[in-house]
Amino acid sequence: MPELPEVENIALGLREAVVGRRVERVWVGTPLIVRGPDRRRWRESMKGLAGRRVVRVTRRAKRLILAIEGRLALVVQLGMTGKFLLSDPEEGLAAPKPRHTRLILTFRDGTELLFVDMRRFGRVWCLRDLDPDAPDAAMEAAGLTHLGPEPLELRPKAFADILRTARPIKSLLLDQSRIAGLGNIYVDESLWAAGIHPARAGSSLTASEAATLLCQIKRVLRRAIRAGGTTFSDFRNVYGDMGRFRSRLKVYGRRGEPCPRCGTSVQRLVVAGRGTHICPRCQVK
Numbered sequence: 056m057p058e059l060p061e062v063e064n065i066a067l068g069l070r071e072a073v074v075g076r077r078v079e080r081v082w083v084g085t086p087l088i089v090r091g092p093d094r095r096r097w098r099e100s101m102k103g104l105a106g107r108r109v110v111r112v113t114r115r116a117k118r119l120i121l122a123i124e125g126r127l128a129l130v131v132q133l134g135m136t137g138k139f140l141l142s143d144p145e146e147g148l149a150a151p152k153p154r155h156t157r158l159i160l161t162f163r164d165g166t167e168l169l170f171v172d173m174r175r176f177g178r179v180w181c182l183r184d185l186d187p188d189a190p191d192a193a194m195e196a197a198g199l200t201h202l203g204p205e206p207l208e209l210r211p212k213a214f215a216d217i218l219r220t221a222r223p224i225k226s227l228l229l230d231q232s233r234i235a236g237l238g239n240i241y242v243d244e245s246l247w248a249a250g251i252h253p254a255r256a257g258s259s260l261t262a263s264e265a266a267t268l269l270c271q272i273k274r275v276l277r278r279a280i281r282a283g284g285t286t287f288s289d290f291r292n293v294y295g296d297m298g299r300f301r302s303r304l305k306v307y308g309r310r311g312e313p314c315p316r317c318g319t320s321v322q323r324l325v326v327a328g329r330g331t332h333i334c335p336r337c338q339v340k
């Protein structure tokens with residue numbers, strides 16, 4: 056499932072590709088994925104996008120926001136397998152569409168942006184009155200779940216407040232209402248980098264451990280963003296490229312391989328109901 060670095064890379068690609076372009080029409084092949092206050096009238100709300108320009112593309116946690124003239128917006132949650140692809144400009148409209156194409160935005164100049172989603176867990180909301188600088192209000196008004204702060208903008212004091220609970224640190228970091236954007240891969244990598252066992256209670260971390268963990272979360276995310284994200288199977292950016300961070304993962308998906316720091320075999324255990332990778336020597340409980 057795409058996490059913050061993957062979604063950030065999709066946002067970067069979309070920014071280059073569609074900002075400034077004017078929507079000609081929207082085709083929805085799978086109404087199931089369209090949500091929002093206008094769920095029952097999604098045809099009208101999608102039609103309302105025609106003739107308007109995409110003014111900005113932003114990311115909020117794992118959601119993409121295409122802000123469109125007139126304070127309209129498409130908010131997209133990619134789910135397990137959702138991705139955006141740009142049609143090949145050489146072939147244009149005549150090109151055959153990939154299987155599992157759920158939605159197509161066609162722009163005035165002929166560019167097409169396809170939302171392709173094999174598993175159909177992706178969701179698209181067509182929202183009104185969304186401020187791209189403060190999108191949470193419009194998203195929550197439409198029934199989208201509340202999101203905690205962005206990890207890259209989080210200050211040590213706010214992070215310390217989040218940790219003040221007996222819940223396991225791994226389950227806290229995965230809880231999007233506490234801190235938003237991390238998933239299984241980057242939580243495991245950050246905890247390994249900080250030398251913290253994932254089952255420890257949040258409140259058991261010392262001030263210096265908490266500071267180290269926050270630094271490592273930011274460092275891991277920034278490096279993953281620069282590497283284009285992590286691809287295990289489905290993730291692609293809008294140009295169809297895979298992320299290059301997989302080869303740089305230290306513990307995630309590396310059960311039985313030596314820990315890059317101490318050589319001990321990486322173990323897989325279950326914490327917070329999720330498969331979890333640790334070095335049992337670097338991360339003691």
Ligand SMILES: [Zn+2]
Nearest residue numbers: 314317334337
């Ligand atoms: Zn180790």
